[in-house]
Amino acid sequence: MEGSKMPNVYEINVESEISSLSIANTNLHVPIEAPIVSSYNDQIRPLLDTVDKLRNLNVMREGIQLPTIVVVGDQSSGKSSVLESLAGISLPRGQGICTRVPLVMRLQRSTSLETEIWLEFDDNRVDTDEEHIAEAISTATEAIAGSGKGVSDTPLTLHVKKDGVPDLTMVDLPGITRVPVNGQPDNIYEQISKMIMKYIEPQESIILNVLSATVDFTTCESIRMSRQVDKTGERTLAVVTKADMAPEGLLEKVTADDVSIGLGYVCVRNRVGDETYQEARMQEALLFKTHPLLSMIDHDIVGIPVLAQRLMQIQGTMIARCFPDIVKKIKEKMEVSYVELNKLPMVMTSTGEALMTFMNIICSSKECLLRVLLQGDFSEYPNDKSMHSTARLADMLDKFSDNLQAEPEVVTTQFLMDEIKVLEECKCIGLPNFIPRSAFLAILSKRVDAIHTKPVEFITETWDYIEGVVLSVLTKYSENFPQIQSSIKRAGRNLITKIKEESVNRVIEIIKMEKLTDYTCDPQYMTAYNQKLAAQEIFIYDIRSTSSNIHNLAASGFGNVSISHLREYDAQLLRQAFDMKMRIASYWMIVVRRIVDNLALYLQFSVKNLVNSQFQKEIVGELVNPKGGGEVEKMLEESPSVASKREKLKNSIKILKESKDAVAAICDQNCGFGER
DSSP, X not given: OOSSOOOOGGGOOHHHHGGGOOTTOOXXXXXXXXXXXXXXXXXXXXXXXXXXXXXXXXGGGGTOOOOXXXXXXXXXXXXXXXXXXXXXXXXOOOSSOSOOSOEEEEEEEOOSSSOEEEEEETTEEEEEOTTTHHHHHHHHHHHHHOSSSOOOXXXXXXXEEETTOOOEEEEEOOOBOSSOOTTXXXXXXXHHHHHHHHHHSSTTEEEEEEEETTSOGGGOHHHHHHHHHOTTOTTEEEEEEOTTTOOTTHXXXXXXXXXXXXXOEEEOOOOOTTOOHHHHHHHHXXXXXXXXXXXXXXXXXXXXXXXXXXXXXXXXXHHHHHHHHHHHHHHHHHHHHHHHHHHSOOOOOSHHHHHHHHHHHHHXXXXXXXXIIIIOOOTXXXXXXXXXXXXXXXXXXXXXXXXXXXOOOOOOSSTTHHHHHHHHHHOOSSOTTOOOHHHHHHHHHHHHHHHTHHHHHHHHHHHHHHHHHHHHHHHHHTTTOHHHHHHHHHHHHHHHHHHHHHHHHHHHXXXXXXXXXXXXXXXXXXXXXXXXXXXXXXXXXXXXXXXXXXXXXXXXXXXXXXXXXXXXXXXXXXXXXXXXXXXXXXXXXXXXXXXXXXXXXXXXXXXXXXXXXXXXXXXXXXXXXXXTOGGGGGGGSOOHHHHHHHHHHHHHHHHHHHHHHHHHHHHHHHTTGGGO
């Protein structure tokens, strides 16, 4: 290490001074800095300072990517030497992986004679100097990644404010190694690869790919990785190290560009042994000027000073290009965070506030149920067909109606025998041409018994569906209050259970009425009965007069029926049986339709009553204790999940607001930098 302040290695005017260089000459003339570097630094510094401030604010955690120079390379490619030359300081060296954590190097040109160097990690700041910087980095790395040879994704930031350094911010990543050494985890390659891909994948990243001149570029793992995320190479700049160790064919390598390096190549010579950084730059300039092979390489792509200027230009262009988008994303993210924060429930400090909020939940839920269950307005659930309740209830009623009307007639295999048996058992002393009403009711009761479970199943299924709708609505409107959500849903479930029981009892009553009584004012009954009865005499005549070898006849509305068993009965009984059969058939259509109509009307009435009257009254009555607030008092205790979300959103807004303030100061002045 050099004990005294380093001369400005970037102030060497190579073109004008190279003729005076020789291997033995170390007394070079160092003119003042070229104007282009000075003016460029003056332009880029405010933008770079702002980006660095955004990085310090951890705005990237909010999903906003920042322009970053990411330094990658295979192990032993000379990565550390390049960074040392750019910063004019020494970095840790040794066998194996020297960089075990992302090292964010923030270089800032300073006019002060005093060099300032410090490290930041995990909210710690460690001041150091040029003599002890390598030791300080090693100590900080051990604090982050442990004392072994493993790696960590937690960054370590190195600040260097020094005269002569370029204004650059770079992230140095661990060198790529495939074979673990003693003390390294078996998956070291996978860990490093994942870390590298995380940093180079964003389109805002500039990839500085460090390649050794001693290897075939096409076999470099760092090239393979960078091409995965930057196929055209438009974000990749390659720096070729160890040019003095493998000069043969280097010109062809950098001109052929077999690996698609869109931003081009810069060839450099690494510092050797105890050379000072000034001596190393002099030797580098001499090498590329006098070497028979290396001197053939264009001087615009050789040397650390060229690399520094290229990086500043590329970095400045990328920052200027990305800056308007960064400003836009900060604004959008902050607006989204404010919206999310405003959606969270207010922090309540009194029972009155809690009660008011609770009533707002119930009233909002009631209004939603009114729209969903009664008005057919499903705008709140456009893609959830299960919440299009008026349509679903209509579907369920249509299915029940079709099923009920399609119920086959309950008869014995022998036509009219049910009616004959009932008539024989219900006969009494009286005129012979009267049909006993008890016989009609007995047949009707048997028919009703055959279908009595279906209406109960329908009303139960319907209220099960409505319960799901009610619980979905309550869940939605109480989602910000998990401390009381379960109680609200329980109250809703209890209410539906109560109504379901009432509805089942009501349906059972309706079925009992149809079973025990017979009445209709519907003229369709008499019309249907008269039409069916018109065939009675013909049917009786055919039974009595047809030869015994004819066993089937066509009966209106019943198809072909067996008749051979009816010949043993007298005509009067057959007439009564046929008459009652037609009465039952005509009346049954009325019964089925009446059951469907009654259930439809009762269902609509019950749902309206639920929404308009019972819902708010029952739930509030169950959860609110007039003497002390009841379950509602739980709302005073904010749930951990909501509190955590609130704190996270507040932190995001704080970061984004500070970021917005940081960019606002220079946005108007510098957003057009890339177009100048």
